[in-house]
Amino acid sequence: MIKRTEAIVLKNKPFADADLIVTYLTRKYGLINVHAKSPKKIKSRFGSSLEPLTYSNISFFGKEDASLPRLIQSDIINPFQPLREDFSSLTKIYEMLKLCLTFLPEREPAEEVFILLLNTLLKIGANSDSKIFRLYYKIRFLDIAGLLPSLDICGRCGTPPDTNRRHYLFYIADGSIICNNCAKNERNPFILSKGSLNFFGSILRWNHSSVDRIKAPEKLISELLELINSHINYIIGSKFVPKL
Template sequence: MGLKSSEAVVIGGHNLGEADRIVVFYTRSYGKVRAVAAGARRIRSRFGGSLELFTHGCLVYFERSQSDLHRLNEFAIRQPFHALRSSLELLAAASEVAELAGVAGVEGEGSDELFALIVGTLGGLNTGKEFSLLLRAFEIRLLKILGYLPELYRCVKCRGTLPEGHQSFGLNEGGLLCPACRAEALESMAVSPAARQFLRIALGEMASDRFSPDAKLSDELRSLLQTFLEFKLGRRIRSARFLAGISGFFLDTSSPS
């Protein structure tokens, strides 16, 4: 019990009473933290605009030993990431990062690797990099951090060599399958050679600069990674589904009639 501080990102929140707000942070040192920002909704609140969704800063809060809802003392902005709120698509893309951070984050357990992934992805989105590519790299790296990294080099079931060309990905098995093991799999998805190449590259540091998928490959990667994530997490990724819906709408409306 007492004051604690950590680098943090705002990943959610909701109103409390007439003037307060509960803010959800993902912190480098303590994982997911929920804190009450007293008077945050008042016009002259001392928090100002620091508690906007996706804001990266330095958090100071008073820990309550008998509750997982703490008291917010201060949140000093490091990076406001204003551009993430400038369009519906960017807002939805950043919301997927925040939603998955909330699902993956554990209260009381910080992760330098996960925190760096969250801030790095939000920063990339904020600078205008192609959001589909950034999100796919975020998803595969998140799977690795959570211990769900799919097998991409050998058959996940029999450990045999994989043939060239299109392959199958087993959801239950957690990786690529050879033709013989594919026949026994309950649920599987087709994987193209290009998708397999991207998944390997995305585990490196420069995935977004070394690979440029077309629309068809982007759709394949989105479907594969989001289906596998939802399977492993046991829940729908609502923001990802919303983003897929509005991206399709914008694509349709921008096409010549």
């Protein structure tokens, strides 16, 4: 049975002599691996359409339970060439792709994540400063995956943050802010400013069209991005991979 969908290449790896296994995030089928037969021999455009970040219309063939469907067509919609050629942004973009590769189960539709990734790549491609879009992507992804850090109540006693304070204590191992009572004698918190705490709440209320209209201070964006990156690294390091 032939299936067709829009898809973004997350990664590829060599397979057999001249073949590739391509991992896609697709609009209809979520994360899938497909077998691309002799991509270099067929024609160059097919081969180049299998590079990471490439956004294409693809067709693949395989029985429902086939472990590795065969890729039979791939027509590029947007190669995101400038993003692939800019090494300074590429590492940061791979961090975004890694979230999909780590947390999305195979063959379970995840259209919301597909749209999030596609819109983020389009925004980053059109703007010189990508920080706010990367931050938005990561927070939205964690939200969809049920992995958001908890910044609205103390992770141990459930008390809401004291609004008179200017800073709050976030503990990576708790994935949460912890109130002063509960955090007595504990060391090495991540100090989170009140501005960042409020900014986090705002981001959760935004949608894509509003991201590039909001001017947020660089300091808040950097602070939250650092916290979110630490949170993600901790989750990946602890090998806790929940089901969406």
